[in-house]
Amino acid sequence: MVDPAAHPDMTLSAAASAHRVVARTSGLRVLGIFVWREVVRFRRQPTRIAAAIGTPLMLWAFLGAGFSNIVAPSSGGSRGGYGLFLLPGMMTMVALFTAIFSSISVIDDRNEGWLQSVLVSPASRWSVALGKVVGGAILAFVQAAALLLAPPVWSHWPAPVNLAAILLALALTTLMMTGIGVAFAWKSETTQGFHAVMNLVLMPMWALSGAIFPVHEQHEALRLLMLANPLTWCSQAIAAPLHGEAAILPLAIAGACAAAAIGAAVVVVAAPDSGGH
Numbered sequence: 001m002v003d004p005a006a007h008p009d010m011t012l013s014a015a016a017s018a019h020r021v022v023a024r025t026s027g028l029r030v031l032g033i034f035v036w037r038e039v040v041r042f043r044r045q046p047t048r049i050a051a052a053i054g055t056p057l058m059l060w061a062f063l064g065a066g067f068s069n070i071v072a073p074s075s076g077g078s079r080g081g082y083g084l085f086l087l088p089g090m091m092t093m094v095a096l097f098t099a100i101f102s103s104i105s106v107i108d109d110r111n112e113g114w115l116q117s118v119l120v121s122p123a124s125r126w127s128v129a130l131g132k133v134v135g136g137a138i139l140a141f142v143q144a145a146a147l148l149l150a151p152p153v154w155s156h157w158p159a160p161v162n163l164a165a166i167l168l169a170l171a172l173t174t175l176m177m178t179g180i181g182v183a184f185a186w187k188s189e190t191t192q193g194f195h196a197v198m199n200l201v202l203m204p205m206w207a208l209s210g211a212i213f214p215v216h217e218q219h220e221a222l223r224l225l226m227l228a229n230p231l232t233w234c235s236q237a238i239a240a241p242l243h244g245e246a247a248i249l250p251l252a253i254a255g256a257c258a259a260a261a262i263g264a265a266v267v268v269v270a271a272p273d274s275g276g277h
Helices: 007-044 045-067 082-112 114-119 124-150 162-188 191-207 220-227 230-242 246-272
Strands: none
Touching: 007 082, 007 124, 045 082, 082 114, 082 124, 082 162, 082 191, 082 230, 114 124, 114 220, 124 162, 124 246, 162 191, 162 230, 162 246, 191 230, 230 246
16 A cells, blocks of 8 residues: 555645546536526426527518518529528527527526526536536527428428438537527626627627528628628538538538637636626
8 A cells, every 4th residue: 555645746646636526527517507407497488488489480481471482493592492491590590599598597697696606606617608508509409400390391301311410500500609699698787788789799690691591692792791600601501401412511610610609608707807707
């Protein structure tokens, strides 16, 4: 048996290793608590489901019915007509609305004092950020994926490989939008301020994502602006496999954007002067 007194470096190393294990375990536990809290809160607020899914469904029905006979085949885009062309945009809209509702809870938790009690605890800031992002992304993913059961998809159901690609793209989209929402909400002092950010940043991102009109048929300046929009690549990563096409580049860019959004949320939450104080 090794004498700890004779090998102090080994004792310190073992203690440091144990501390890292405890911290890692504690961080994962906090992450799980935040995710579960988002799910419970969602179950207790059914109006969020109506708002997050109802608005895109109504917009989908109105646009699909109103423009199906007006939009040219090149714009309606695709196999399945304009209704199927709109599907990726409606899925990203569900992800957007759910991300907004989940992010607003950051402000509510701060105003109620619950968030401050978490931040002064030994819980790591990264677990708080990831908990909010992952919890909101799970809710957004489930709601957006439900749109794949809508009638315009019935006669054009994608192959299993393409369906897996669609779900992967949707998961990346929800992570990206929730990460962006959490980062902005953490810096917002009031829900009114966050709504201003939503109207100024998040809604234009959706409008310029190719959700309503195709990217490649626009004026060069608008087309470049749309290509610089991360949500455009998320929409394309969903749309391409829906129509039986490869989506390697859009998926790669969507993955990079999702990672950047999650990283931004972690950095903002971890900052000493962040909104949680």
